[in-house]
Amino acid sequence: MSTVEAVGKEVGRMRAVDALMECLKAEGVDVVFGYPGGANLPTYDAFVDAGIRHVLVRHEAGGGHAAEGYAKVAGQVGVCFGTSGPGATNLVTPIVDAMMDSVPVVFFTGQVRTELLGTDGFQEADTIGITMPAVKHSFLITDPRELPRVIHEAFHIARTGRPGPVVIDLPMDLSKADIAYEPVTDVQLPGYQPRTTGNAKQIKQAARALASARRPVIYAGGGVVAAEGADELRALVRAGRFPVTCTLMGLGAYPAPDPLWLGMLGMHGTRAANYAMDEADLICCVGARFDDRITGKLSEFAPRAKFIHIDVDPAEISKNVPAHIPIVGDAKQILGRLTEEYQGLDADHDRLDAWWQRIHAWQERHPLRYDADDQRIKPQAVIQALNRVTDGEAIVCSDVGQHQMWAAQYYDFPAPRRWVNSGGLGTMGFGLPSAIGAQLADLDRTTIVVTGDGSIQMNIQELATIKQENLPVKVICLNNGYLGMVRQWQELFWQERYSHVDMNTFGGEEASPDFVKLADAYGIRGVRLTDPATLEDDLRAVIEAEGPAFVDVRVVRDEKVYPMIAPGEAARDMVG
Secondary structure, eight states, X not given: OEEOXXXXXXXEXXXXXXXXXXXXHHTTOOEEEEOOOGGGHHHHHHHHHHOOEEEEOSSHHHHHHHHHHHHHHHSSOEEEEEOSTHHHHTTXXXXXXXXXXXXXXXXXXXXXXXXXXXXXXXXXXXXHHHXXXXXXXXXXXXXXXXXXXXXXXXXXXXXXXXXXXXXXXXXXXXXXXXXXXXXOOEEOOTXXXXXXXXXXXXXXXXXXXXXXXXXXXXXXXXXXXXXXXXXXXXHHHHHHTOOEEEOTTTXXXXXXXXXXXXXXXXXXXOHHHHXXXXXXXXXXXXXXXXXXXXXXXXXXXXXXXXXXXXXXXXXXXXXXXXXXXXXXSOHHHHHHHHHHHHHTTXXXXXXXXXXXXXXXXXXXHSOOOOOOOSSSBOHHHHHHHHHHHHTTOSEEEEOSSHHHHHHHHHXXXXXXXXXXXXXXXOOTTOHHHHHHHHHHHOTTSOEEEEEETTGGXXXXXXXXXXXXXXXXXXXXEEEOSBOHHHHHHHHHHSTTOXXXXXXXXXXXXXXXXXXXXXXXXXXXXXXXXXXXXXXXXXXXXXXXXXXXXXXXXXXXXXXXXXXXXXXXXXXXXXXX
């Protein structure tokens, strides 16, 4: 059961869209993102009197990613509005992105009038059919009286269990229909009852396994962040002096740096984290799904290990790696109980001494490193400088590519909900609009976009939104003139056959825009950095200045992200 606060208007007759606004208020929604059009004109008319902050994005995809960024930082359901047809189809990418990364967002799409459904009317699209494989749930409103109940059910579904996106498709004629509105005070869905507590016997079994393991690793993912389980994760790790590693989506779930922290694992994770997983005799996976970027060659993944798998989604248990001790439930609850059980066993902590000696040897022999350059700016140095300038306390919103991996490797996230990126879908263009939502979720914290010259151009129009909303977002563009990650793969695995990855060459001149001038065109301060000697001071000046800024950092063009698990190889065979 989900209880909804009854606020706003009491029982009375009103348009369905006015009831929609009352429902948003009851759910505690204070900001939404969207773009108006013909089919959702009644909804936008209702915004005039609603008193809810609406952020006008410049593309529906920007609105969807902004709602994701808000949800990831605020820990609340994000809300996005789009119109019918192309407005709805432009939302498909953020919908899929939210589904892949378990982000709670409710998407409201306009739809043509009911008498036009199925006639190929102007701007008609089968939004429910198109999005059905990519949502947690969806609703097509066929009776305007259903709308209040549906909205609260959508929010409940989006935020509970494994979070995810929900679509509400609202035909135009029904949206302006007159209905008797009565506040909804609770939601009951007998057919939807996510398991949260976990099986007591399996939790005890997991505690005993941890107490007897000699080479354990705690492997935490984004599910720990979603469950607000960071404190419980830290308590378990420290109770057992366990080595801990996090996925790309889980960064911040355990504070970095820390003596027990191995760094990120996976394709571009640390050697220590991946080697520890490879030699572990027990892996306790919490809120992660053993995806291919973690396992490498699946048949050779962690060949010596038994697996505890804790996840709120039963479909993930044993999907890729068989779980010896499966526990279905909420990560926060289960971690707390697991720690209590473990502490009651009086385990011998000295049994891990040899394991830690081996891990420390890997850490000393294989730290994250790169060759410094006195003449050119290395991208890794940019992230390290940002880490120092912000004391690791900024919200970092990343696009997708090499810069994303460098940010994950070299920025130390001390807490959850500070790292916002597209993990499962890997959506270029995610970073800038997500920062809009992230900044609005926490107006007192510095918000930084780490992007590349390829990704930033996917949704660069959202600079106008940042300007209009007066948001002090700082954009740090690691400009190497390439689609850098694709170029890296072509160099390493395609015999240096570079195909359509150079963003700059056109008749011997630069084809990419002058980002400083482009920022100026949007009314945003633009800065270009080229000197490694003054890099940190230059970045500090930008970060500490008021208002938004766009920083074009000219970095080494052919730098590669290392270390790396080559495609189809095992984690023990990392290169670079």
